[in-house]
Amino acid sequence: MKLILIAFFVCLAFFSFEQKYASIGEKEGEMYYMHKVESNNSLYSISVTYETSIDQLKENNPELSEGLKIGQLIWIPVKYDDLIHIVRHRETLYGISKRYSKPIDTIVAYNPSIKDGLQKGQEIIIKNQKKVKFKNLDLLTQSLTHKSFDTNKNNEKLEFLGDRVLGLVVAKKLLETYPNEKEGILDKKFASLVNKKTCLEIAKNISLDKFILTFNPNNKKIKIEDKIISDSCEALIGAIYLDKGFSKVENVILNLWKKKIAQSVITQIDAKTKLQELTLKNFKKLPTYKLISNIGPRHKPLFKVGVKLPNTKYFIGSGKSKKDAEQNAAIECLKSIK
Numbered sequence: 350m351k352l353i354l355i356a357f358f359v360c361l362a363f364f365s366f367e368q369k370y371a372s373i374g375e376k377e378g379e380m381y382y383m384h385k386v387e388s389n390n391s392l393y394s395i396s397v398t399y400e401t402s403i404d405q406l407k408e409n410n411p412e413l414s415e416g417l418k419i420g421q422l423i424w425i426p427v428k429y430d431d432l433i434h435i436v437r438h439r440e441t442l443y444g445i446s447k448r449y450s451k452p453i454d455t456i457v458a459y460n461p462s463i464k465d466g467l468q469k470g471q472e473i474i475i476k477n478q479k480k481v482k483f484k485n486l487d488l489l490t491q492s493l494t495h496k497s498f499d500t501n502k503n504n505e506k507l508e509f510l511g512d513r514v515l516g517l518v519v520a521k522k523l524l525e526t527y528p529n530e531k532e533g534i535l536d537k538k539f540a541s542l543v544n545k546k547t548c549l550e551i552a553k554n555i556s557l558d559k560f561i562l563t564f565n566p567n568n569k570k571i572k573i574e575d576k577i578i579s580d581s582c583e584a585l586i587g588a589i590y591l592d593k594g595f596s597k598v599e600n601v602i603l604n605l606w607k608k609k610i611a612q613s614v615i616t617q618i619d620a621k622t623k624l625q626e627l628t629l630k631n632f633k634k635l636p637t638y639k640l641i642s643n644i645g646p647r648h649k650p651l652f653k654v655g656v657k658l659p660n661t662k663y664f665i666g667s668g669k670s671k672k673d674a675e676q677n678a679a680i681e682c683l684k685s686i687k
Contacts (some may be wrong), residue, residue, distance in 0.1 A: 380427040381409075386417050393526070394611050399425045432475035436467045449475050481601060483592050492588035493557075495577055497564035497647040504584035511587030512543075514595075518602045519543055522610055538613045542606060545670075548579035553603050557581060563648045574649055576670050620679035624656070627686065632659045634684070638675055639663065654678045661685075 382399060392413065394405045407413045410423050427433065434445060442463065446453045457463060460473040483489045488507075496503040518540050523535050530538075541547065552558060558578045603610075618642040628636050641653040641663075654674035655663030662686065666677030 352489065358483070359599060376424060380433060382427060384423045384425060386419055386421040390417060392417065392427055395423065395425075399609075401425060422441060427474075434475050436469055436471040436473065438469050438601075440467060440469075442467060445473070445475075481593065483588075483590060485592050486662035488588040488592050489585075492584040493556060493561050493581055495561060495563045495581070495648060507584035507587035507591075508580045511585065511589070514590045514598055515548075515583060515586050515602060516543055517598050519606065519610070520601075521546040522603060522606075523613070526577040526610060542609055542613055545576065545579040545672075547606075547609060548582040549575050549608075552578045552582035555605070557585065564646075574669060579650060618685055620676050624679040624683055627683075628658055629684050634659055636679070638678070640671065641665065643671075656682050658682065 383401070384395060386395075392406060396403050396406055406423065406425065409426065412421075413423070418516070432449070434449070436445075442453055442456065445451075446456055449456075456473065456475065459476050463473060468680050490508045491502055491512075494503045516539075520539055523530075523538055523542075527535060527538070553672050554611060558581075561573055561577060562582050563573055563577065586598060586602065589601055624636050628634060637657050639655045639657075641655050643650060643652050645651045650669065651667060652669070652671045653665060653667050653673040654671065654677075655665050656675065656678040657663045661682075662681040664678050666674050666679070666681055668674035668677050
């Protein structure tokens with residue numbers, strides 16, 4: 350099992366595959382990305398995409414002091430850890446992926462133009478991966494072990510720790526990114542960035558679900574529940590913090606979440622919050638939630654929760670977690686009010 354996990358982290362890349370790099374050009378003997386400004390671009394979003402700073406963008410493009418203009422061409426130096434491959438005659442994408450040990454999907458993600466085929470002399474980016482090497486492999490194993498697989502040494506406590514570390518890093522970054530934003534808005538941005546849905550997306554982006562250990566008596570190929578995957582993502586963050594310290598785990602989180610942070614928006618108020626505000630306004634009391642049942646195996650639980658207001662019956666909701674069930678119960682209750 351340790352060999353599998355070692356292989357996992359040798360291959361694991363802590364960056365987003367959503368980035369779309371522009372074409373490459375040469376200026377004064379140096380290689381540059383040539384980014385064409387689009388309507389939804391900002392200096393910050395461009396700096397995030399190309400892993401550089403706003404000051405460096407302005408240094409290489411003095412005209413940016415007058416602001417961004419749609420269609421404007423921005424020159425961004427290619428980093429030394431990025432390789433430039435020049436396509437040879439009859440060379441295939443499969444051959445390039447084998448040469449550099451990079452998945453085809455990864456190469457295409459950084460070079461959208463090659464979707465239409467390769468051309469001789471074409472320059473494509475081979476992005477180097479940023480890796481995390483664990484000193485204590487037992488921590489790594491534990492972070493990916495669900496309680497259904499091992500009731501004693503599992504990832505529950507690491508998940509608890511990772512959730513807090515993730516929250517601290519994201520909160521710190523939001524304050525730096527939006528220094529003039531109101532606390533209420535920051536709170537909503539924060540909630541959208543650290544919730545289970547976002548953790549699930551991040552985990553699947555790095556194929557974390559393929560390495561999680563769950564109880565499987567018949568050794569069959571089974572689909573792991575989303576909550577287990579998102580919890581394992583937080584547990585992995587906790588393990589990296591314990592093994593490598595805060596500075597390293599902060600870098601890992603910001604690499605994984607940078608696109609989400611750059612595009613963070615105010616999320617809609619969830620059903621529980623809406624119901625709470627409504628109940629306080631009308632009854633001066635909070636809604637009452639009650640756990641009705643918790644059935645199913647440990648790796649695939651089903652919760653049923655009821656919620657009631659003063660002088661109403663219980664409205665029932667189900668979910669894969671208690672929180673999900675409470676949200677669904679609140680939705681049912683709100684339907685009756687409208």
